[in-house]
Amino acid sequence: MATTPEHDARIAKMTFSSIYPHYVNKIEKKGRSVDELHRVIHWLTGFDEKKLNELITQKVTFEEFFAKAQLNPNAHLIKGVICGYRIEEIETPLTKQARYLDKLVDELAKGRKMEKILRANP
Structure with missing residues (x-):
C-alpha cells in the first residue's frame, strides 16, 4: 500500500511533542518504562536524553526531528x-x-525483548 x-x-508537519505522549501512554499501559522508550528512540535516532527533551521542548516537526537524527545503520x-x-514498501x-x-x-x-527490538542479532 x-x-x-x-x-x-501530514507526517512531515506533525510535531514530535504531540505524538510523544501517545508513545509514553502506549508503552506504560503495557508495563514498559519511559527509559525503555528512550533507549529505543536513542537506538533509532542517536538522540540522548538531553537532546530528546530539547527537541520535545522546541516542538520540532517530524521532518525536523528526523533531519537532525543519525539513523541507525540497522x-x-x-x-x-x-x-x-x-514499512518495506514505503518510498518516502x-x-x-x-x-x-x-x-x-x-x-x-507488545513485550518484545529489547535485543530483538534493537536488532542486536541481524
Missing part, C-alpha cells in the same frame, strides 16, 4: 506492517523513518 503525498505531508532491518502500511524516506519509530514503539508495547 503506497502512501499519498497528502499523507506524507534501521533497514525494521520490517512489517504498521498503521496499515508495509521521512514517512518510512516515522513508521520505523512507530513500529519500534509497537514492538516495545
Whole structure:
C-alpha cells in the first residue's frame, strides 16, 4: 500500500511533542518504562536524553526531528506492517523513518525483548 503525498505531508508537519505522549501512554499501559522508550528512540535516532527533551521542548516537526537524527545503520532491518502500511514498501524516506519509530514503539508495547527490538542479532 503506497502512501499519498497528502499523507506524507501530514507526517512531515506533525510535531514530535504531540505524538510523544501517545508513545509514553502506549508503552506504560503495557508495563514498559519511559527509559525503555528512550533507549529505543536513542537506538533509532542517536538522540540522548538531553537532546530528546530539547527537541520535545522546541516542538520540532517530524521532518525536523528526523533531519537532525543519525539513523541507525540497522534501521533497514525494521520490517512489517504498521498503521496499515508495509514499512518495506514505503518510498518516502521521512514517512518510512516515522513508521520505523512507530513500529519500534509497537514492538516495545507488545513485550518484545529489547535485543530483538534493537536488532542486536541481524
